[in-house]
Amino acid sequence: MTRTIDLEYGKSMKRKLNIRTAMEEASRCLLCHDAPCSRDCPAGTDPGSFIRSIRFRNIKGATETIRKNNILGGCCSLICPREKLCEEACSRTGIDKPIRIGELQEFAIEQEKIFGMEVLKAPKDKKKGKIACVGAGPASLACAAKLSLEGYDVTIFEAEEKPGGVLTYGINPSRLPQGVVEHDIKKIKDLGVKFVMNKRIDGKKDIKKLKDDFDAIHIGVGLGKSKEIENKYINKNIDGVINALDFLKTARENNGKIDIGEDVIVVGGGDVAMDCAMTAKQIGTNISIVYRRTIEEAPASYEELEIVQKMGIPIITNFAPEKTIEENGRLAGVSFRSRDGHSTMNFKVDKLILAIGQEASLGYRDLKLSDGIFASGDLINGGETVVQAVADGKKAALDIIDYLNKKEAK
Ligand SMILES: Cc1cc2nc3c(=O)[nH]c(=O)nc-3n(C[C@H](O)[C@H](O)[C@H](O)COP(=O)(O)OP(=O)(O)OC[C@H]3O[C@@H](n4cnc5c(N)ncnc54)[C@H](O)[C@@H]3O)c2cc1C
Ligand code: SF4
Structure with a gap:
């Protein structure tokens, strides 16, 4: 079932799954041993696992799998080009039609919101190391969430008034309602990530200044021009x-x-x-x-x-x-x-x-990544998808942790 767009701006008329239809859909899954759907999700959201949880009515378990692997699981469920990713890989495609993975993911995240589930917690004891993330788009949001879950102190600096990047200022809200974006971002705020809004970090000089206060910097400014x-x-x-x-x-x-x-x-x-x-x-x-x-x-x-x-x-x-x-x-x-x-x-x-x-704004063209400075998302991959920016942001977080560990060991 594809999304039908209403002619009213911001309104979508899609019929959604409920617990009965979600479990029915999940039970179409062939429970493949190698889960090709999970292999083909760039962010590692692991649909193979969350579909199995929904099949057995374990909605909290499904939500936990999604959030742990992909902090923007709500947004991705609506705007991923699934027909080229997880759903294309689904083994059921060869029999009749793929499992409606995006809709099952959307269902689980909606239940999380309705029942106020708290499935992620950042550790109380903080690790040594303060990280600044420039830009509050998918790449920096995913990087910041991963670092926070690992116990680091993270601050995001964003030029605009609201976080989300293209999720908030680009994509048509009939495809991606602002409430879904805000719910995903709330999960990141709940992890303790700090947000400094209306703060533009303009290229090399400003980044150098940030280096005085932070141990590592992640740049996720996308292609804003x-x-x-x-x-x-x-x-x-x-x-x-x-x-x-x-x-x-x-x-x-x-x-x-x-x-x-x-x-x-x-x-x-x-x-x-x-x-x-x-x-x-x-x-x-x-x-x-x-x-x-x-x-x-x-x-x-x-x-x-x-x-x-x-x-x-x-x-x-x-x-x-x-x-x-x-x-x-x-x-x-x-x-x-x-x-x-x-x-x-x-x-x-x-x-x-x-x-x-689109292209990078002036201050970030030909960016040279040096000691303690990392970058990911559209700025680096040339403009891809939200799920790819999430994958890249998570990878950048692991590189930052590796860098901080090596620095600490010196
Ligand atoms: C109109 C549109 C529709 C799209 N539709 C889809 C879709 O349906 N599905 C899909 O998967 N992908 C889609 N994409 C692509 C997807 O949105 C991007 O791949 C993704 O947002 C990249 O994330 P990012 O964090 O790298 O950059 P962005 O989302 O661009 O975020 C960058 C953030 O950095 C901030 N920033 C920029 N410069 C500075 C600065 N100097 N200081 C501080 N902050 C700064 C920006 O304000 C922004 O918040 C679409 C893109 C556009 C433009
Ligand atoms: S909908 Fe997107 S995030 Fe979810 S499993 Fe498919 S590719 Fe991954």
Whole structure:
């Protein structure tokens, strides 16, 4: 059962599992000895184990497995590209259809919230070593949680007002409600991780200053800057042209209540482009996506493409923007050219949203990791998924512990 998106911003109409349907679904599991689903979850959330727990009505046990391995288990249950990960690997796929792993994970986390389960505890006795995490996105959150569970003192410094990174400021809330993000983050706060908000750590100089107060630093600042289109005939500075990250952030901050005109075009074929299109549709515009390659080449996940299709959003493929058309200093239209160069299309456009990729912000380009400085997540892997950032953040935490142990032994 895939998620159906309501046309109201922030509302999803998905039917959820209950205890009976969850146990029924879990009992479809073949209990494979080698659990390929667990092998193919980047963060090691171990669906093989939590499905078994749900099958035997041990919901607390299931929640414990999820949280212990993946502190962002609630968010991941909703937005992981499961069809390419755990569910693709599920042995049941070869018989009929995969176990609905994401939905079982979502069910367990919801029960945790409803019954106020406390499944994780940080040790009371703290280990020697203070760690600073820069950025409060999935990578730093996973790193901080792991370090805290191991008994270290961790402080997160975040430039924005709220933690979560793309979870809070990017992804459309109909796919990922803010309540789910906040519940996951509460679990991290409960472990004793400290959060300093509205605090930007700008590159080398600021990091050097942090080094005076902390024994190790983790950088998880992601790819916060939208890439600029390399076409001098597209005027990025006129009213009406906006980049994807700024558009999504403004929409979230205003709960979808923004005026973007009647005719909107999103340029791009990835998850970010699909999120922009969904958002624009929910705001109530006449929206189309234009992508320069074929639909098969589009990097967006299957689920995102399906949602966009269900919402009736047209995707025009094999066309790229050629030039913007201006009237009285603001955007009036856009001209597109076909991939083979033979045809052009002109559209009346009030808003052009450019979703053509992200890159690191200036202070973090060509970052050199040296003594006591670690990094993970999108900044290092070039832009992947939340579950991959969780995996990378956990690995960075282990590297930090190894570094602190070696330092202590000297
Ligand atoms: C619109 C959109 C939709 C996506 N959809 C999906 C999806 O459906 N499924 C999926 O798995 N992945 C999706 N992704 C990818 C996923 O969100 C990222 O891979 C993941 O968030 C990376 O985590 P991160 O911690 O590395 O970076 P981020 O999430 O970018 O977090 C970085 C944090 O660092 C902060 N920061 C930046 N600079 C500074 C500074 N100088 N000082 C202090 N703090 C700073 C930022 O404010 C932010 O909070 C999507 C991404 C986008 C943009
Ligand atoms: S975290 Fe994502 S990939 Fe891992 S088991 Fe859960 S849904 Fe699957």
